[in-house]
Amino acid sequence: MADSTPRRRTAGAPDLHAEDIHAEDVTITDLHKSYGDVEVLKGIDLTVAPGEVVCLIGPSGSGKSTLLRCINVLEKANAGTIEVAGYTATDPDTDLDVMRRHVGMVFQHFNLFPQLTALENCSIAQRRVLGRETGEANRISQDRLDMVGLGELADRYPDQLSGGQQQRVAIARALAMEPALMLFDEPTSALDPETVGDVLRVMRELAQAGMTMIVVTHEMAFASEVADKVVFMDGGVVVEQGPPSEVIRNPQHQRTQTFLSRVLHPGGL
Amino acid sequence: MALNMRQRARLSRGIQYAIFAIIVIVLIVVVDWKTFVDAFLNPKVIAEQFPGVLTIALKNTIIYTALGFVLALAMGIVLALMKISSVGPYRWIATGYIEFFRGVPALIVFIAFGLGIPTAFGFSLNTYLTVMLSLGIVESAYIAETLRAGLQAVPRGQYEAARSLGMTHTRAMISIIIPQAFRIILPPLTNEIIMMTKDSSLIFLVGLSAKQYELALFGQNGITEPSAGLTPLVVSGACYLVITLPLGWLARRFEARTAKMRK
Numbered sequence: 001m002a003d004s005t006p007r008r009r010t011a012g013a014p015d016l017h018a019e020d021i022h023a024e025d026v027t028i029t030d031l032h033k034s035y036g037d038v039e040v041l042k043g044i045d046l047t048v049a050p051g052e053v054v055c056l057i058g059p060s061g062s063g064k065s066t067l068l069r070c071i072n073v074l075e076k077a078n079a080g081t082i083e084v085a086g087y088t089a090t091d092p093d094t095d096l097d098v099m100r101r102h103v104g105m106v107f108q109h110f111n112l113f114p115q116l117t118a119l120e121n122c123s124i125a126q127r128r129v130l131g132r133e134t135g136e137a138n139r140i141s142q143d144r145l146d147m148v149g150l151g152e153l154a155d156r157y158p159d160q161l162s163g164g165q166q167q168r169v170a171i172a173r174a175l176a177m178e179p180a181l182m183l184f185d186e187p188t189s190a191l192d193p194e195t196v197g198d199v200l201r202v203m204r205e206l207a208q209a210g211m212t213m214i215v216v217t218h219e220m221a222f223a224s225e226v227a228d229k230v231v232f233m234d235g236g237v238v239v240e241q242g243p244p245s246e247v248i249r250n251p252q253h254q255r256t257q258t259f260l261s262r263v264l265h266p267g268g269l
Numbered sequence: 270m271a272l273n274m275r276q277r278a279r280l281s282r283g284i285q286y287a288i289f290a291i292i293v294i295v296l297i298v299v300v301d302w303k304t305f306v307d308a309f310l311n312p313k314v315i316a317e318q319f320p321g322v323l324t325i326a327l328k329n330t331i332i333y334t335a336l337g338f339v340l341a342l343a344m345g346i347v348l349a350l351m352k353i354s355s356v357g358p359y360r361w362i363a364t365g366y367i368e369f370f371r372g373v374p375a376l377i378v379f380i381a382f383g384l385g386i387p388t389a390f391g392f393s394l395n396t397y398l399t400v401m402l403s404l405g406i407v408e409s410a411y412i413a414e415t416l417r418a419g420l421q422a423v424p425r426g427q428y429e430a431a432r433s434l435g436m437t438h439t440r441a442m443i444s445i446i447i448p449q450a451f452r453i454i455l456p457p458l459t460n461e462i463i464m465m466t467k468d469s470s471l472i473f474l475v476g477l478s479a480k481q482y483e484l485a486l487f488g489q490n491g492i493t494e495p496s497a498g499l500t501p502l503v504v505s506g507a508c509y510l511v512i513t514l515p516l517g518w519l520a521r522r523f524e525a526r527t528a529k530m531r532k
């Protein structure tokens with residue numbers, strides 16, 4: 001199932017209820033971002049259709065995280081427009097707190113709330129942001145934890161969970177808000193190799209259930225298999241984008257080729 | 270000599286024990302124990318200290334400390350918020366205040382409120398107000414720094430995760446950041462209460478009525494009695510320990526718990 005038909009939203013992801021996902025799109029136009037005098041994003045254009053999975057790849061410092069963080073405005077763009085799930089993220093009049101309810105974010109270092117159990121991690125924003133009753137919030141949280149395979153560990157605190165388990169709780173926490181879009185910033189980079197697979201499996205199921213996903217990753221096998229579109233960034237620009245069969249297996253640009261050969265054959269020449 | 274490491278360590282420890290034993294023996298022989306007990310631990314004088322040392326002195330020390338702490342905490346919160354504000358002048362004022370009051374002796378502030386203001390303006394503040402202001406103003410500088418450090422010790426990712434879930438700035442602070450900062454702050458805050466307990470004795474400057482004596486002054490008053498020796502001071506010192514030792518133990522407990530939480 002590695003290539004040919006990247007469209008999903010098929011049945012066959014029984015755990016992640018496809019009917020609950022209302023995927024939305026993202027349109028980024030001529031996005032610029034500087035830190036002081038250093039321009040980190042130099043005019044990015046990117047469209048992501050509802051239910052599409054986009055993998056962002058590129059060397060360290062190329063601006064992948066910055067791009068992702070501009071989408072939910074953890075960083076403020078300097079110029080350009082970002083349309084997210086019907087909101088204009090770059091419009092100063094947009095209520096970003098409302099917009100962010102629809103945009104789930106998963107961080108490299110999980111950022112679970114250490115003073116709360118896995119269940120409470122998933123419930124707190126439902127209660128404090130969406131105003132759900134505790135009972136309902138906990139029911140939804142338990143459901144999301146079941147989805148990511150951690151229903152049994154709902155009462156554990158983050159420091160009682162492995163890295164892979166913590167990251168799956170972080171995914172469940174984002175899903176509990178019923179987002180229209182999910183952003184992942186190197187979700188498996190901080191994990192022990194043996195727990196990476198569990199996280200990728202959840203992400204694959206989520207993709208199959210039809211979630212719009214933008215994933216910064218160095219997992220080329222995952223990108224090849226799951227992505228509808230792979231975007232290669234270098235030096236703050238999009239160098240090349242297209243289906244994985246083109247960008248990963250048959251890259252056109254020298255920079256993409258060099259990067260891929262380094263990632264796919266670390267240590268080799 | 271051909272001693273290996275372990276033998277050398279054992280020899281060294283043996284010598285240290287021997288020195289200690291000699292010192293103890295010399296003390297037992299040389300010291301006049303009857304004079305010593307009369308001077309420091311005279312049972313009759315100890316008995317005379319009660320119940321006043323508890324019902325007046327210890328009680329007042331606790332009241333003065335509590336008054337100072339309430340003001341110090343309230344001002345400390347405001348100062349900490351000013352210190353992390355994005356508005357420059359707030360930051361400068363808070364920094365100036367904190368550096369000033371951490372840099373001058375608490376005694377100076379007590380003199381200012383207890384003696385300086387009455388002399389300069391011709392009215393004197395009530396004792397409770399004086400101790401509350403002096404102690405509160407000095408300690409708020411320390412508490413502000415503790416609070417600021419605690420808030421900033423919570424990793425930035427916690428705030429970002431909270432905001433990513435749609436929480437407002439205020440909600441993220443209340444639900445996520447402050448509860449974590451609180452655990453970090455608790456041990457140093459407990460230590461500051463210990464400091465305040467001791468510093469509350471500086472109120473003696475103002476000249477207190479007998480009903481207002483706190484522990485140090487109560488002890489001082491006790492030793493004016495010609496035959497009392499130093500025993501009254503020992504008793505009031507012991508009363509400080511009744512407060513400070515459990516607090517110190519608590520602070521270490523909090524610290525251990527926080528350390529465990531953060532692995």
Ligand SMILES: Nc1ncnc2c1ncn2[C@@H]1O[C@H](COP(=O)(O)OP(=O)(O)OP(=O)(O)O)[C@@H](O)[C@H]1O
Pocket residue numbers: 035040058059060061062063064065066067
């Ligand atoms: N807060 C910041 N202040 C100043 N410079 C920054 C800041 N954040 C990122 N940068 C710079 O912006 C550039 C892009 O950073 P970014 O984190 O987006 O790269 P990345 O592609 O995610 O890299 P990596 O694969 O290492 O995560 C880097 O040169 C980085 O040093």
Ligand SMILES: [Mg+2]
Pocket residue numbers: 064065066185186
């Ligand atoms: Mg990054």
